[in-house]
Amino acid sequence: MVTVRTVGYTGWKVVSVTKTDEFFMSYYQTRLFTLIIIALTILLIIFANQFVSYLIGNPIKKLDDSVKDLEFGKLDLNIYIGGSYEIQHLGRTIKSMVQQMHQLMDEIVIEQEKKRKSEFDALQSQINPHFLYNTLDSIVWMVESEQYEAATSMVTALANLFRISLNKGKNIITIREEIEHAQNYLYIQKLRYKNRFEVTFDIDPEIYDCCTIKLIVQPLIENAIYHGVEFMDGDGEITIKGYVKENDIYIDVTDNGLGMPEETVKYLLTDDTRIHKKGSGIGLSNVHQRIQLYFGKRYGLEIESELDEGTTVHIHLPQVFYDNRTIKEDEVRENE
Secondary structure: OEEEEEOOOOOOEEEEEOOHHHHHHHHHHHHHHHHHHHHHHHHHHHHHHHHHHHHHHHHHHHHHHHHHHHHHOOOOOOOOOOOOHHHHHHHHHHHHHHHHHHHHHHHHHHHHHHHHHHHHHHHHHHOOHHHHHHHHHHHHHHHHOOOHHHHHHHHHHHHHHHHHHHHHHOOEEEHHHHHHHHHHHHHHHHHHOOOOEEEEEEEOHHHOOEEEEOOOHHHHHHHHHHHHHOOOOOOEEEEEEEEEEOOEEEEEEEEOOOOOOHHHHHHOOOOHHHOOOOOOOOOHHHHHHHHHHHHOOOOEEEEEEEOOOEEEEEEEEEOOEOOOOOOOHHHHHHHO
């Protein structure tokens, strides 16, 4: 291959002569070099791809392994947090979720324990030895005095009292049954106290078929008797009123007894230990806590009282209708 170039201002010519074999040898070398570069580039891409896959995939695999037992209900997990920002964020989120599940489960356990304890306390109040002894003593006295009809009525009322208290282990009953339980209790107490107080029931028929937890009205009546009208000079009056207000149910227990100072009212729903207990010993705070455990914090008891003016306790419940075939305790909140 001959290449000729002319130098401009001298007119000289520069001639280059190259053998063809040498020329094609450089071409083959260049092509080989190019192929080598391409091969190295492919290897580098493969290596880089594997490296990036490892950086992304390995943390995800570790995270997956650390939460694999979660689907089987195992919560005692050591959640992996590593890798890129997104994977670390995902790991922290899952760890936070597991911690919240732990906390919720602990709260559920505590809540169930409170429920069982409050239910036991409420049931125990109905089997109080003093109340039972005094009632049976009154029945014996009636029999000895040949007041057979009154004794029979008291035995029937006592039997109905325990029937509703036990209620086959159910804690959710109708308001009709709760009011019937309160009426049986009041019937017994009126006979024992020789009608020293009058009782009035004013219940809206609309609420009879709604749900309530059992044993919430009777303890309020018991408190009205023992702490309200028992030591009055005149006749006592107790009124039980049930009605619907703003799509919720209210049951008021009012007495014209001695009343309480404002500082006493403040701790009635939070501290039973500061109150001298008579009768069954079940306190207002027990009723208040049981209502909130079943229906939520917005429900419970409200107390209004003035010295020498009497006391009114408001029971606040959701308006949920009772279905005898399908009602379950857990459904009460869902329906509410």
